[in-house]
Amino acid sequence: MPKLTLVVFSGDFDRAFVAFTIASRAAAEGWDVLMLFTFWGLGIVRDPNRTVPKTAEAEKAFDSALARGADDLRISQTSMADLGTTMMKEQMSAKKMLPIREMMKEAKEFGVKFLVCNIPMELMGVRREEFVDEVDEVCSVGRYLEEAKDADVNLFI
Amino acid sequence: MADETLDCKGLICPRPLFETLKRLKRMETGKTIEVVGDYPFSKSEITEAMEKLGHEVVSVSEEGGTWQIVIRKRR
Secondary structure, three states: OOEEEEEEOOOEHHHHHHHHHHHHHHHHOOOEEEEEEOHHHHHHHEOOOOOOOOOOHHHHHHHHHOOOOHHHOEOOOOOHHHHHHHHHHHHHHHOOOOOHHHHHHHHHHOOOEEEEEHHHHHHHOOOHHHEOOOOOEEEOHHHHHHHHOOOOEEEEO | OOOEEEEOOOOOOOHHHHHHHHHHHHOOOOOEEEEEEOOHHHHHHHHHHHHHHOOEEEEEEEEOOEEEEEEEOOO
């Protein structure tokens, strides 16, 4: 079966939507699929109910800059005081699409693997216990490269 | 007559395919399901995915913009 990896760098609503759609679409057809969440993408896999108190100034700043989970993302354009995000969510609901958090659960059901890069965790002070249960492991870039080198499609989103 | 039916009318790509796959997962091998929908792309998307996954497409029909696909779970 073909293999797909996605590096999810962005924490934008629309990019996360595309990432989960492509990942699930491939996994649904039996592809081996792996998503590596890094930098702003860490916000997507944070669980809003699993907060960890931060004391260092930089950690506090990044804690509030990062999204608190998949339902807290904003679209990258036409986000007039967040009206764009609200309108997009309404459109998705009207078209009977799933919210991003549910798309993540569906991707997991189709067998997508969820990895988180350790480097931005260190830089932004994000802890392993802040993530949703779908996250399989925290890993290094080297581990990702081992997976990516024999993949058929590698995407950076 | 299929063992089960799945109404995907009003759903857009890729929801009909994803809902079909989730339902197939929960079915016993050998059972059939009739998927009904009206989103044009999904008709070919579902039939192609079923063939790749090794399920049997028993029949495909379309009338007045609504399509029906009967699938037999093979694995």
